[in-house]
Amino acid sequence: MQDAEKTTTKTKTNGLVRWLWLPVMAAVLMTAAVAAVPTSAQTGTAAQATVPTGTFESHLDGFAGVGSSSVKLSRAGAGRHHSRALVVRTKDRGPAAAVSKRKFGGAHAKGTRYVVRAWVRSTGQRTVALRVREVKGSTLQTKTKTVDAKGRAWTRVKVTMTAKAKNSVFKLRFRTPSLTSAQRLLVDDLRVNPRGGGKAAAGTLSNGCSRDTRGIPSCGTYIGAAHGGNTDPTALEQDLGNKLAVRRTYYTGTGVASAVKTATTDLAAGRLPWISFKAPYSWTEMADGKGDAWATDLAQRLAALNGPVWIAFHHEPETDGDIQEWRRMQERLAPIIRNNAPNVAYSVIVTGWHQFYGDPQYSLANIWPRGVKVDIAGFDIYQEYGSVKNGKMDLRWVDFGAYFQKIAGWARTVDVEWALGETGITDKAAVDRPTEIANTVKLMQDFGGVAYSYFDSELNSTAPWTLGTPEKRTAFAQVLAGSPHLN
Incomplete structure (x- = not known):
């Protein structure tokens, strides 16, 4: 776990932001971003003249x-x-x-x-x-x-x-x-x-599909969660009847030792660690190289682990500062991590709402790292049906299919896998639509999403996302039972 310190975090509701100053005691606090789909959407997808081999999105590839x-x-x-x-x-x-x-x-x-x-x-x-x-x-x-x-x-x-x-x-x-x-x-x-490079197989998952050295599956969708405040998920897993296939944890720049220790435990338990860090310096300082030694040390420690790890830096950056400096930071860090840790997949995690329905400055065309390899694009999209804002309950269902179609189409143009870094449903949504979790996972599989991570935490939440009701636990246990796991 992380040393106690003071950090900033925020809650987002329909694109609006309010800042919270919260003490971090046992673990770094994270953002549970809410992404509601409005009735009329603006598209902010990236466009490129060429695409990677074999996607056939814009040309015949010879x-x-x-x-x-x-x-x-x-x-x-x-x-x-x-x-x-x-x-x-x-x-x-x-x-x-x-x-x-x-x-x-x-x-x-x-x-x-x-x-x-x-x-x-x-x-x-x-x-x-x-x-x-x-x-x-x-x-x-x-x-x-x-x-x-x-x-x-x-x-x-x-x-x-x-x-x-x-x-x-x-x-x-x-x-x-x-x-x-x-x-x-x-x-x-x-x-x-x-074999030994690109998507070549480095292992076989429990569903018979292969995975590469960085844990990217050739088929199937990992199911997992963030639990509490980086809380040991063993008790949750016993209740669910299965191990989490992927586990999200969150740290500030001083939490490297704790992150590595937790990742070691997760791999030993058969979980794929997906770690988010807040950088030790500002975006500009990181982009200019001040954090190179810190990032290199982190990568080398993760490279010594016995299995794949996914990593992200400053997830959900929208409204936190100059987004172009955040992009420059990603461009600086991605090659440092990937070159020093062949078992680590580099991920970039955003809210999704801002990219497809919000301010154009946050469109994927404007913020996606350029000239570097990113392995996974993560999106934090929640089912807001049943959430309460300003005393009024939201009874509009978020259309995950509309999101996933946009994400999958864009992801192919930049040769990146995609996943849900955070997601959740309200207690009311689980009662009114018991199949909502299963439906979302099925849509992810249809559109090629590689991981679904549920936000099982009360930290900074604007709605009851936790797996705290029998309906949610049952629904999540069912999709977890069908998840591929590391062998």
Whole structure:
């Protein structure tokens, strides 16, 4: 736990902020931000000219049709996470195929093992084959994997290949043997990764999905919580019947030793630690390098742990200062953490409401770190139905689907995973809609969210978010039972 000190925190209601000065005794106090969806929304998504390999959001990534086949981008919403996808069709009845004019690989040693994976589906039930050719002057080897693609369901296809030559390249083809002119083959979320880098597998989760070295799952959604004031969640877990898959904790800059100790305990218990820090210096000072030694020491301590850790610095920054200085701080810290700790995923956590419905200065286009790799975008979005403000109860349901569609579409354009860093429902919401927690988790899975962290705490809360009622405990226990866990 953290040393006692005085810190600032705030509560937010519909974009309004009031400051609270609170003593921190056992743990750093955190913000439970409330994000209500207004009746008319302003969109503040980032736009980029290009996208990462295989997202097919704005271009074909070098794929072209073969023979009578043609290739184009799907309409929005037809992709795997309600985004866009690569569409292959044929002018005549027969085979349909798309080949990559772009060459993958090209900078590796002989013997490097690659994993090529994608998700496919076709109109009706069709077999779909992914062919990978290693080329250096001539074809060195060819491997093909065929799967049954079942209508509207997405099916993963994967080929592993060990490079026979240094700096060779890989050419890809997706093919189905028989389509009519009215039918389609769709491809999405293509990845070509050397094992040991990028999204390559470093472990297997309890649901059979893989995870990378930083704990990012290849499929599935971690379910977990922040509990009390960094309170040991063992008693809560015993009541729920399962361990938390991910655990959120919060610290100021002086709490590094406590954070590392807690993360060690969490990993030993099978929990993925997701830690938030307030920086030891101002945003500007951190951005200018004053906190480099502090960040390097933190990263090196976390790198010594036996498992993955997620980390964030100054979550929910909106209205706390010059947001561009906060962005500069993230750009300074991200490479320090990631370069010194290959097991640590760098996350950036915002409220969500400000980005999509609030002041344009907080739009993701304006505040997202530039020129650095961020692993996870976290959003703190609460179900406000049943909350009371100024003596009036809010009976509007927050539309998580609308949020997730915006988030998922944006996340693909910047090659980042996304998660709920904090969320909660009121006691009334749990009674009036008993399936609300399950519905939200299902939506997250549909839109590709990798973690759902419930805010089980009374600290700085504007509504009763805690898992303090039988209805909430039962609902949360049900989704926790289906969560993937670290092995």
